[in-house]
Amino acid sequence: MNPYLDIVLRSVVVYFFMVIVLRVFGKKELSQLNTADVILILLISNSGQNAMVGNNSSLEGGLVAALVLFTFNHILKKVMYKSKTFNDLVQDKPLILIHDGKIDFKALTKLEISSNELDEVIREHGEENYKAVRLAMMEIDGNISIISGDKNLKQTHCKRKIHKLVGNSNN
Template identity: 30%
Template sequence: MLVPQTSIPEVLLRGSIMYLMLFLALRYLMKRHAGQVGIADILVIVLISEAAQNAMVGEAKSLVEAAFLVGTILFWSYVINWLSDRVPFLRSLGGGDPVPLIQDGRFNRRNMDRELLTEDELMSQLRQHGIERVAEVKRACLEPDGNISVIRVRGGDEQKPAGRTRGI
């Protein structure tokens, strides 16, 4: 139990190589335009961690196999993101349209129920952005990325703050 099955230098070398490869791949291939991580990104990270884990502890036959597997996952992630940016049909599969939650100072209860948002949760999001009353909101929408965008009633004070509405 306390005696390693693989030599310590090999573990250090495998871990170092996989870390550097993953660091470079995630740093340069997984940039998000809005600085946010979506469900697809989390899926890629989970798949990569599973593929890389075997290479780091020596269960994979070679580091090259693990590197090709990680590369394949990153390749498909890139291709799907690239296609989603260029093909409207694929873009709509990725998230859909914003869902109106408040219109002209009134809650849209049907949409709130469909999105499983309570009035208290929505008011909490509004307060985080300096809005105390729903009457101050011209329009608020749940965006496809999970943020709530808000436009105030007054034309000169229109803002579009965003806040996370739920964890992943």
């Protein structure tokens, strides 16, 4: 087989494997960036590279693999944009965590978000407690958006992503 065709096929398989794994492990896993997660990302990228290019460590091989990844990412985004069914298969939906000061404990349990984590995010958005929150949503990118206030609605979006608290007994 042509060595570059081999790289193309390997790259496509690795790309789809990563999409499936990220879908299975969920958006909260994407938002966790502690030391262990950074190490995991580095190791995955190294093993992914090895799986894509095999023994070919040439510049051309690396460029072919990168081009395939960019191309398939572009195609995947276009297909997701055009097909709601495919988009729903690949991406999770946003979930309501708090509505009018009432916490949805089923959603928190499903996402494995502790009360301490939720309290932390609420404070980061400038609110004292959940009762002041009109709407809190776990977005598809793993961030939590909060809308608060009475007459003068105030929306904040915290760029810091939530992380699992290590050793927390409230999980």
